[in-house]
Amino acid sequence: MWRVVSGVVLLLGAAGDAPAQLPSGLGTAVTARTGPVEAEMRNVDYRVGTDIVLRIAYLRGALVPTSDAPPWFEDPSSFVLSIDSAASLAALLNSYTFHYDGSPLRGLEIRIAGTGLELEGTLDKTINLPFKMRVALHVTQDGRLRLRPSSVRVAGIGVRGLMRTFSIELDDMVKVRGGRGVMVHENDFYLSPAELLPPPRIRGRLQSLRLSGDTIIQTFVDRSRRGRARPLARGNLPRNYMFYRGNLLRFGKLMMHDADLLIVDQDPRDPFDFFLARLNDQLVAGATRNEPDFGLVTAWPDFHDLRNRRR
Numbered sequence: 001m002w003r004v005v006s007g008v009v010l011l012l013g014a015a016g017d018a019p020a021q022l023p024s025g026l027g028t029a030v031t032a033r034t035g036p037v038e039a040e041m042r043n044v045d046y047r048v049g050t051d052i053v054l055r056i057a058y059l060r061g062a063l064v065p066t067s068d069a070p071p072w073f074e075d076p077s078s079f080v081l082s083i084d085s086a087a088s089l090a091a092l093l094n095s096y097t098f099h100y101d102g103s104p105l106r107g108l109e110i111r112i113a114g115t116g117l118e119l120e121g122t123l124d125k126t127i128n129l130p131f132k133m134r135v136a137l138h139v140t141q142d143g144r145l146r147l148r149p150s151s152v153r154v155a156g157i158g159v160r161g162l163m164r165t166f167s168i169e170l171d172d173m174v175k176v177r178g179g180r181g182v183m184v185h186e187n188d189f190y191l192s193p194a195e196l197l198p199p200p201r202i203r204g205r206l207q208s209l210r211l212s213g214d215t216i217i218q219t220f221v222d223r224s225r226r227g228r229a230r231p232l233a234r235g236n237l238p239r240n241y242m243f244y245r246g247n248l249l250r251f252g253k254l255m256m257h258d259a260d261l262l263i264v265d266q267d268p269r270d271p272f273d274f275f276l277a278r279l280n281d282q283l284v285a286g287a288t289r290n291e292p293d294f295g296l297v298t299a300w301p302d303f304h305d306l307r308n309r310r311r
Helices: 024-029 089-097 160-165 276-285 303-310
Strands: 002-005 008-011 037-049 052-065 079-082 085-087 105-113 116-124 128-139 145-154 182-185 188-191 201-203 205-212 215-221 241-245 248-251 254-257 260-265 272-275 287-290 296-300
Touching: 037 079, 037 276, 116 145, 128 205, 241 272, 260 272, 272 276, 272 303, 276 296, 276 303
Parallel strands: 037 272, 079 201, 260 296
Antiparallel strands: 002 008, 037 052, 037 241, 052 079, 052 085, 105 116, 116 128, 128 145, 145 188, 182 188, 205 215, 241 260, 248 254, 287 296
């Protein structure tokens, strides 16, 4: 329908119609809606807490909304992350899994010892008892990480044989609060990696693990996304980046329709240190530009560099 107002010709359409003659780069933005935002990351230290880091060599997954609202960076509970990553297990168990009033284990130190782990800390009983435990690592058929003790010492005394003699099992000694991603059954710890992390949650099944240096590398597979793992990246990209594509994505007060957001590392000499809870600080300290196809490219400093500048 045409209408003339003060000599100016306006083209009016029904509510929700796309404006006439949109630039080609904006055609799909008109129909964008809430749904999974495809994600690709390379060489990223993805912090979900000050001391909890997902060390990502390469990730191809998605931010999957947890409601009918789009993923919002500032609200980690608004999405789950389909992920293939390596995580710092010691910081994770100390800072989140066993970090609550009444936790039976405190001050955990975890070291790789041969083909397994050595756990050392304090067992919170009537009196606090130092303990040291060697465990072997296994991936269960249902995708959990099983820690099976081969030796247990409490207050410097080996108690594994004593436990067998008196039919005492580890779950009699260690009572863990539910909902933290860890369960003790008989003499084994069972860790559910997808439930260990604070938000954003991860979705995927633990498929395998290996030990490399001082890191436990855990590989996840999200079978619900089978066939969607083709690379997102276009052209030549820097060594360290995060790339988000498609549907609706919120960050700060902005909403990106048909998301096309590339975040690159200002200093690629080490992995990109990204802290979800402080992303606005990194954004403010970075530089942003629009691309001819209306994509957004932003270069950010590492989070640890920001902390060092403040100090």
